[in-house]
Amino acid sequence: MGASLLIFLFVQHELSYDTYHEKSERIYRISRSFFNxxxxxxxxxxxxxPPFGxxxxxxxxxxxxxxxRVMNTTLVIKEEDKIFGEERFYFADPEIFKVFSWKVLDGNPEEALTFPDGIIISQSMAQKYFGDxxxxxxxxxxKAxxxxxxxxxxxxxxxxxxNSHFIADFFGSMEMVMAYYGGYEELMKNFGSNNFGTYALLREGVDIAGLEAQIPGFLNKHLQVGSDGMTPSTWNNLHFWPIESLHLYSNLDSELEPNSSIEYIYTYSAIAIFILLIACVNFMNLATARSSKRALEVGLRKVLGAEKQLLVGQFMTETIVMTLFAALLALLMVWVALPAFGGFTGKNLTINLLEQPSYLLVFVGLVVLVGVISGSYPSLFLSGFQPVKVLKGTYKIGSMHEKFRSALVVGQFTIAIVLIVAVLVVTNQLSYMKNKELGFQQEQVVVLPAYDELIGNYERLSQRFLQHPAIESMALGSRVPSGRLLDAMETRAEVGGNLTAMDIRLADIHVSHxxxxxxxxxxxxxRDFEFLQSSDSTQAFLINESAVRAIGxxxxxxxxxxxxxYGPRRGYVVGVLKDFHFESLHQPISPMVFMIPDTRFHLVAFRIKQGEEQEALAYLREEWTAMKPDFPFNYFSVEDRMNQQYEAEEKVGAVFGYFAGLAILISVLGLFGLSAYATEQRTKEIGIRKVMGASVGAIVLLLGKDFLKLVLLGFLIAIPIAWYGMNSWLGNFAYSVSISWGIFVLAGMIAAIIAALTVSGQSMRAALINPVDAFNVN
Incomplete structure (x- = not known):
């Protein structure tokens, strides 16, 4: 119950994203799709x-x-002697606080952004920059x-x-953005710069399907017909997403911040249910197995006039009371474990039953549900004893009840084996992603933002940087591997002697030599781009193998x-690159084109000699501070950023590992109790067999084989369930491992070994007992 409560807190937090806005049910984020x-x-x-909003x-x-509209960018903010690079700076329209319900502590939010120099800051940023x-x-x-x-x-x-799909520390007036785009009129003509998160607050009762049906006409009205005669609605469209669904359902090619996935909620919820079911099965099995201990009580109560309903109520009440005490202990466990669990998940999770009535309802509901599930079958079973047979000592548990108890054990180990397979598959996929050959060298590369002075004087400054012995090479780029490929333009290529328009998306990256x-x-x-070939800067293209195939x-x-x-550039292909993974393994390798321009460089990458990272970073920090004293030295490692894209999968793997281990432990505890009771019931039989010459090994095999058969049956049932579930999960990756039979065999062996050790311990203990002592057992 403690584990399930922890998972519930996490799931509840994930489901609560953006629901705190007063008008959340009417707020929609708008996305844009493009078609071939x-x-x-x-x-x-x-x-x-920008014009769409x-x-x-x-x-x-x-x-x-x-x-x-909001537009996110990384800016440098300076206040007296304080200088910071801020990644959560958003330019926003003045009406943003009419749509969203963030609480304002001081000032008028509806007027603040109407001023050209207006800025709204968060409470933590106010403390950071201004103190008290x-x-x-x-x-x-x-500075931008x-x-x-x-x-x-x-x-x-x-x-x-x-619990917001994006978090802003600053909201700034759109005037700075308009200046960057050349003024309001130029901004409203730009239908190609898809950099603005756009939100609509719908009126009460609006039919969203009816609104979306009018969007093609809206696009045809405002966008120009293409040079090929295609109307705008045939190559792009707009879509409305309820804001409350974004965190779990929206994982588009661009997002304000990375979102989660509803699949993870299903996964965590299933694990919580599995753990509870295993524990409930344990209780049912042990309660019915030890039913003979209460048979006389039931018989006497029935003779004295107790109705079956009264007995069922008694046993159910006992179970619910026991469950209540377990739940109180679970709350204590949750209170102790919550800081560590919150740190692991990256969420600020809290539990206060008095201040959060919904949590109290869940807690009470969990107690009743677990109590009813755990106590239902034992209550019906115990209340069904026949008084005459019980009092004569001739009552025996029927074969139907034995089969049901066996089915429960099979169910337990089915769940446990499914979880073991899941752990193995997730671990294999994570290892595959981290160790797969990506087609480029991600190690030893650090990346900094490319400022204007560096771009304008790149040839001179690059010679200066490369004189340092720890720096092997450097280059400029609009994007670098580990980022997303979001830039593309119209393409025409020479195929069969004719220049033909291509129905493909060719992602572009601007690079330097x-x-x-x-x-x-x-x-x-x-060949590669060559510095001495002046035409390379205006006419040459490098493409990858995927682009060769896509073009034909x-x-x-x-x-x-x-x-x-490509777009406005007219040129020719000078070289072809071997395919490599620019993006994460979630995405297939895209057709790409590289060119050398004189604009749109955002990043500068340095390859550092192995073992000299600290010397190189110290040098770069010193040079950066000298050339850009007003800009903080913020860099990232390509290898680290590549690995960060798999953090969600790593957490899933860890959660699977922890809770699969817990599920197996609970299953083992139940099996331990059942085997101990079964061994106790057969003590005299064991004594007789020993007198007749049975060996210890034969007795251990006799007592253990029945349980191992149940584990084997659970294994056979688990195979299709685990295969289907993990194949579905692997479908989230463009490149993934295959689920081999070896994984299922290993999972089955793990379960069988654990079960064998559990049962054999009890069996060995019984097999070593002195036959004389066996006949003295009551």
Whole structure:
């Protein structure tokens, strides 16, 4: 019950995301999907282009009460001598607090963002930057690339609850974003920059299906027909997502923050149910096995006039009272374990039955449910004793009851073996993901943001950096491996002698010379970009093997030299790269194109010599501080960020491991009790067999084989259940291990060995008893 309560707290927390908003049932996040010519979705973003929010509100006034946009970016904020890089800075429309219900402690949130320099900060950020001083009206310098503006604190809000699909520490006026895009009019013409989280507050009673049915017409009205004559609604669409569903159901190609999955909720809930069922089965088995101890009591009570219903009520009450005491002990266990469990899950979990009535209801419901399940069969079984046979000492447990008890043992070990298989599969998949050859060298690469001065003077500064003995190479990139591939443009390629429009999505990465060397990416045909080839900066493309296949070229060698038009660039393929995993193993390898531009560099990557990491980082920190004293030195390791993408799976594996171990332990305890009782019932038989010459081994085998048969039957039932469940889980990965028979055999062996050790201990003890003592047992 303690384990189940812990899991319930976690599940309840996951289900509570964004439900605290007063109008949560009317708030929708809008996403944008893109289709290929076959009508299949090849990209689905949780972000929209900037004009969509205002246009939706304008075109659908009867359905949409308000529409707001947020844009997340990492900024540097300076206040006197304090300088921090802030990842949770969101530019937002002034109406955002009309839609969301975050509590404001000071200032007017509806006016704060109407000022061009307005900024709203969280309570924790106010403490971080201003300490005990009043933050209202104070100025901070906000830097975004080349832009640096002074912004005034015009409101302070409570920290956004952690059960939110995104958490902001700052909300800033959209004026800075408009300036970046060239003003309001330019912003409202930009339908390609899908960087804005967009939310609609619908009016009461709006038919969401009816609203979505009008979106194709809306798109055709505001977007231009393509050069190929395709209407906008044939290549993209908008979708409305209830905000309460985002955390568990939305895992699109872009999200404001990573979400969880409803599958994990099902998984954790199933584990909690399994553990409770195993424990309830234990109770039923042991209660019925020891029924002879209470047979005389039941017989006498029936003779004295006790009705069956009264006896059932008595035994049920006893079980529920026992369950209540177990639940109180479970609460103590939860209270002790909650800090560690909360730290493991990354959630701030609490339990207070008095302040949270829903928790009290769950607690009472759990006591009653477990008590009824555990006590139902034993109560009916015990109350069914026949007084005459009991009092004569001729009452025996029927074969039907024995079969039912055996079925319960089979069920226990079926569950335990399913969990063992799950642990083995998850462990294998995690090992596979961490050790799979990715096609590039992720080790020893650290990445920093590429600021304008570095990009503008890259050739000179790169020579300076590369003089340090610990730095082997460096390169600029719009994205680096371990990120997501979200950028793509229209593609035309030379196929069969003709320049043909491609019905594919070719993801682009802008790089500098040395990118392939820095990441150890292999060129299998043609050549890499060359510094002395000036045309490489304007006409050359590198593509991967997946792009060769997607375009329709027969080989990498055929692709080299072919014409390729990508967006506004006209050029040709100079080389083909061996396929590598730019993204996590959740996604298949995408067709990719690399080019050398003079813009859109966001990151700079350094390959560091092994064993000299500290020296290199110290040097980079020193250089960074000298060149950008107003910017904090924040870097990440490509290897670490690649592994971070599998944190959810690692937690699932750990949870499976912990609770599978608990389930097995509970099963073993039940088997131990049953085998001890069965051995006790056959003590005289064992004595007779020993007198007749039976060996210790024969007696141990005699007593243990019946239980091992039940474990074997449980194993056979568990195989299809575990295979189906784990195949479904592996379906979340584009690349995964296969479930071999060896895993099932290993799981069965583990269960059999545990069961054998449990039963044989009792059997050995009985087999070694002196036959004389066996006949003296009452």
């Amino acid at each position: 010519q076959s009508g299949e979705v090849n990209l689905h973003l949780g972000h929209l282009a 205002p246009l939706l509100k304008e075109d659908f006034p009867q359905e949409i009460e308000d529409a707001v 001083k009043d933050p209202m009206g104070r100025m901070v310098e906000v 690339g080349p832009l640096a503006v002074m912004m005034q604190v015009r409101a302070v809000m409570e920290d956004i609850p952690e 040395g990118f392939m060397e820095t990441f150890g990416i292999e060129v299998i045909a043609g 070229w027969s080989s990498a060698e055929e692709a080299v030299g072919k014409a390729l038009h």
